[in-house]
Amino acid sequence: MNDESKVIRYLDGQMSDEEKKSFEDELLSSPKLKKLYDEYSLTFFELKNLNEVKINENYFSNLYARFREKNISYKKKKFYYKFAYSLPVLILAVILLLINPFNPSNNEKTSVLSDSIATNYSNENIYKTENTNILKENNTINEKIINEENIEKYYPSYDNEDVKDIYNIINNLSDEELNLLYNELANKEYL
């Protein structure tokens, strides 16, 4: 162990009683060790002296009040951060609800409906009418469908429960959906 290490261990109180005794004996016999010890002990006690400082006591007496103010604004900040994080999530959730891919789109809905209608319209009974040829008429399908009197005249199978269901559904479609339905039907082979 070098001299510096011995001196610091002694000053720091790390030595056992035996080690202390041995060191103190060495101090008496070694001027080099004594000089080093004097230097370090001066530093040691000067630092202790520098530590004996007081500051304005008002600082500590106001500390609790200032802490309470800061704690209130810390809680507000915490709330704002939580809000800031949750708001984009909320917005995203609303957007996803509006464009929910799991609900059938208007196109899908009318496509399914048009398939049902096409199946029923293709029924031989429908085409067996005396007074009209649907294919030649210029009216839109939705007008034909919605007009119940016409339905009775042109589509004897209106009495068919399945077809009646379809007409009930169609009656509840919006104009946009009806237009989509018309376009779907217009593209079907039977027209």
Added chain:
Amino acid sequence: MHDKSDFELVKEFNKGNEVAFNEIVKRYQQKIYWHARKMTGNHFDADEIVQEVLIVLYNKLKDFKFNSSLYTWVYRIVITRSINYLKKKNLRHFFSINDDENTIDIKSYENIEDNFENKEKLDKLDKLLQKLPAKQREIFIMRHFNELSYEEISEITGKSIGGLKANYFHAFKKINNLMRQENE
């Protein structure tokens, strides 16, 4: 309230008694402040750390299970906050982010020392300690100024006693050299 143990004060606070927390603050505020002051080297930064530590104590005291003494737990918070604060400050300095609010506030703390002699002593001590690396400074402060045993420091920091003694040795040697250079 003054006669109650730390355990009783924590229990009282957890029941909703704010006066108990006030008492805890009074007991530890000087220790918290002076460690932060010696770590940061200036009053403004020390005050920031003290406020942070008190906020943590206020919000986390309900989770304190007395697995260690309250003093050890508080000290652990102080040293963690101090080191983190210094790291953040270094980063801000590195990226040259100026905080104008701080410059205005520093003026209000100019007279924190109650006389000139104390101010000189504190300035000298701050300058010496700031020359040590943060981790060495932390150990040196706990051992030399707070006179904690190595076992206590080991419990607070989680470091080995041998490592702590080595840290103290190097810190003391460096400070000795600095003081000698100043005196020459």
